[in-house]
Amino acid sequence: MPAARIRRWPRLRRGAPRPPAQASSKDVVVGRSALALRNSANAPRPWVAEAMKQLAARPMDGESRVIELENGKVGYVETIVTQKMCLTCHGTQLAPPVAKALKARYPADRATGFKEGDFRGVVWAEISR
Numbered sequence: 001m002p003a004a005r006i007r008r009w010p011r012l013r014r015g016a017p018r019p020p021a022q023a024s025s026k027d028v029v030v031g032r033s034a035l036a037l038r039n040s041a042n043a044p045r046p047w048v049a050e051a052m053k054q055l056a057a058r059p060m061d062g063e064s065r066v067i068e069l070e071n072g073k074v075g076y077v078e079t080i081v082t083q084k085m086c087l088t089c090h091g092t093q094l095a096p097p098v099a100k101a102l103k104a105r106y107p108a109d110r111a112t113g114f115k116e117g118d119f120r121g122v123v124w125a126e127i128s129r
């Protein structure tokens, strides 16, 4: 089951700042995405963008959708809501060293200014049958 697989990757959901590529395999591709991105490499696939619009309208942590994709694959997407600890790097008032490090590494960063409970993004998976 896709949902069960996703739950085995708590680091992805907790916002571990690492690209999730190493969690992917031939049959399952996983990623994180958001409406306001820090890393443009996390830009959503079209079906993920569409699902995010719906999920963001009423953010509920862990809310998920299973979507039949045109290529015969199955898409799984799950809401990540901003928690208090996320504000260190995604909040409105960042500590100067954090702000400096983010600016150096992600000059196009749009992923700040969040509050606890805001829709932060999703974790998604594309699964071959």
Ligand code: HEC
Binding pocket: 013, 014, 015, 016, 017, 018, 019, 032, 033, 034, 036, 037, 038, 039, 040, 042, 080, 081, 082, 083, 085, 086, 087, 088, 089, 090, 111, 120, 121, 122
């Ligand atoms: C120590 C700083 C730090 C903390 C704390 C943090 N993040 Fe992030 N976050 C980052 C960095 C850096 C990236 C870009 C990493 C990458 O390349 O995917 C990122 C990227 C993301 C992304 C991928 C989309 C994008 O904007 O590129 C999501 C979703 C996300 N964070 C959610 C969270 C959530 C939810 C929490 C709290 C549970 C959290 N983060 C806590 C630093 C942090």
